[in-house]
Amino acid sequence: xxxxxxxxxxxxxxxxxxxxxxxxxxxxxxxxxxxxxxxxxxxxxxxxxxxxxxxxxxxxxxxxxxxxxxxxxxxxxxxxxxxxxxxxxxxxxxxxxxxxxxxxxxxxxxxxxxxxxxxxxxxxxxxxxxxxxxxxxxxxxxxxxxxxxxxxxxxxxxxxxxxxxxxxxxxxxxxxxxxxxxxxxxxxxxxxxxxxxxxxxxxxxxxxxxxxxxxxxxxxxxxxxxxxxxxxxxxxxxxxxxxxxxx
Amino acid sequence: xxxxxxxxxxxxxxxxxxxxxxxxxxxxxxxxxxxxxxxxxxxxxxxxxxxxxxxxxxxxxxxxxxxxxxxxxxxxxxxxxxxxxxxxxxxxxxxxxxxxxxxxxxxxxxxxxxxxxxxxxxxxxxxxxxxxxxxxxxxxxxxxxxxxxxxxxxxxxxxxxxxxxxxxxxxxxxxxxxxxxxxxxxxxxxxxxxxxxxxxxxxxxxxxxxxxxxxxxxxxxxxxxxx
Numbered sequence: 001x002x003x004x005x006x007x008x009x010x011x012x013x014x015x016x017x018x019x020x021x022x023x024x025x026x027x028x029x030x031x032x033x034x035x036x037x038x039x040x041x042x043x044x045x046x047x048x049x050x051x052x053x054x055x056x057x058x059x060x061x062x063x064x065x066x067x068x069x070x071x072x073x074x075x076x077x078x079x080x081x082x083x084x085x086x087x088x089x090x091x092x093x094x095x096x097x098x099x100x101x102x103x104x105x106x107x108x109x110x111x112x113x114x115x116x117x118x119x120x121x122x123x124x125x126x127x128x129x130x131x132x133x134x135x136x137x138x139x140x141x142x143x144x145x146x147x148x149x150x151x152x153x154x155x156x157x158x159x160x161x162x163x164x165x166x167x168x169x170x171x172x173x174x175x176x177x178x179x180x181x182x183x184x185x186x187x188x189x190x191x192x193x194x195x196x197x198x199x200x201x202x203x204x205x206x207x208x209x210x211x212x213x214x215x216x217x218x219x220x221x222x223x224x225x226x227x228x229x230x231x232x233x234x235x236x237x238x239x240x241x242x243x244x245x246x247x
Numbered sequence: 248x249x250x251x252x253x254x255x256x257x258x259x260x261x262x263x264x265x266x267x268x269x270x271x272x273x274x275x276x277x278x279x280x281x282x283x284x285x286x287x288x289x290x291x292x293x294x295x296x297x298x299x300x301x302x303x304x305x306x307x308x309x310x311x312x313x314x315x316x317x318x319x320x321x322x323x324x325x326x327x328x329x330x331x332x333x334x335x336x337x338x339x340x341x342x343x344x345x346x347x348x349x350x351x352x353x354x355x356x357x358x359x360x361x362x363x364x365x366x367x368x369x370x371x372x373x374x375x376x377x378x379x380x381x382x383x384x385x386x387x388x389x390x391x392x393x394x395x396x397x398x399x400x401x402x403x404x405x406x407x408x409x410x411x412x413x414x415x416x417x418x419x420x421x422x423x424x425x426x427x428x429x430x431x432x433x434x435x436x437x438x439x440x441x442x443x444x445x446x447x448x449x450x451x452x453x454x455x456x457x458x459x460x461x462x463x464x465x466x467x468x469x470x471x472x473x474x
Contacts, residue, residue, distance in 0.1 A: 002337060105461030105462075106461050124337065124338070153454055154454035155454065158454070159455065175459050185458055186458060187455045187458060188457045190455035195454070198452070
């Protein structure tokens with residue numbers, strides 16, 4: 001049995017690999033031991049804005065697009081106790097408007113939420129992901145990201161994500177659209193193959209790690225966590241970390 | 248019956264490659280075949296020029312778990328196709344539906360017969376090897392670097408929905424120092440940090456900071472007035 005399947009993993013995603021790279025202990029706690037903490041309002045903000053922007057690009061009016069974003073956010077955060085919920089909700093309308101302003105001139109996407117599955121050399125399970133928007137006429141795959149501060153360059157984790165779509169057997173180029181409630185920018189992805197190569201090496205390190213033992217508790221005993229990490233900001237996540245790692 | 252006096256009988260001259268890794272010279276090892284269906288043990292007598300099999304009535308050997316490999320094996324009439332790795336290394340992808348999970352271990356036969364390999368995908372044989380493996384590596388002698396002297400004492404016949412099965416029963420008789428010949432066949436996992444080396448430049452790749460501008464609106468060329 002391959003190391004991933006030994007741990008019940010039938011695929012990997014770029015976000016999982018990014019988590020493995022950023023915080024191996026959190027990866028083990030959440031993905032192998034199943035101690036997942038509900039994501040915070042910021043993550044739901046991203047999902048909601050994406051839904052609103054896509055609705056706007058597909059023909060909805062701005063107000064309808066904002067309503068879509070608000071509805072998704074309300075649904076996703078109905079039981080959330082995240083204190084940042086109201087702040088995130090207040091940012092939705094501006095982010096949706098900036099997103100439509102930014103991407104509207106590119107026209108209506110030919111496809112949205114496209115499932116991508118591909119394999120890395122030497123990795124026993126496939127990589128799965130979903131693109132936000134694809135434009136055939138422009139040969140462009142776009143991933144939409146929301147933030148409260150506009151980055152001046154594509155973040156590495158985002159570059160890897162888009163590179164995995166672009167490198168998955170297409171001849172498309174990639175871009176990352178960042179929106180805040182006041183600003184926006186669409187950056188062109190560079191060095192896609194290098195980012196795919198980096199992802200592959202990250203996947204090998206994860207595969208090698210998983211091969212050490214089929215017991216996730218034994219794997220957890222090999223590493224620890226940074227308790228000041230934002231991954232542990234939620235008190236439930238912090239408690240899980242204490243239960244698993246004793247710190 | 249001790250192995251040194253085991254009765255051996257040449258029964259056939261094989262014309263196909265029953266021996267493993269034939270032709271590779273240095274990697275060549277004769278094999279021992281444990282029949283997981285009907286019971287019985289045979290040893291290839293391949294000496295580099297002539298292939299044959301002989302029955303081994305009493306299998307006693309040094310079974311060296313440091314040589315253990317696991318993975319995928321397909322037995323074909325042209326010989327086995329093995330995709331094996333050391334314990335601890337990630338299993339390779341299954342090459343085909345015909346490949347089954349299997350194990351291989353190098354054993355050392357007495358009487359000057361030397362190293363042979365046992366490779367099997369039979370569930371009963373693999374299970375029996377796993378049991379004697381577990382018992383071996385749990386023993387203090389294994390921790391001291393010694394190798395178990397193992398005897399195949401009997402076959403236990405079973406009926407399954409897939410037919411008959413003969414499950415070998417192994418027993419540890421003694422422990423011996425590892426012969427130098429076995430050292431050559433140790434199967435060490437790759438270093439944990441082994442990952443594909445970077446083939447790119449010596450610095451991290453840039454992600455991109457060039458802003459993209461939307462294409463200009465498509466405007467039709469003016470149509471000449473044909474009157």
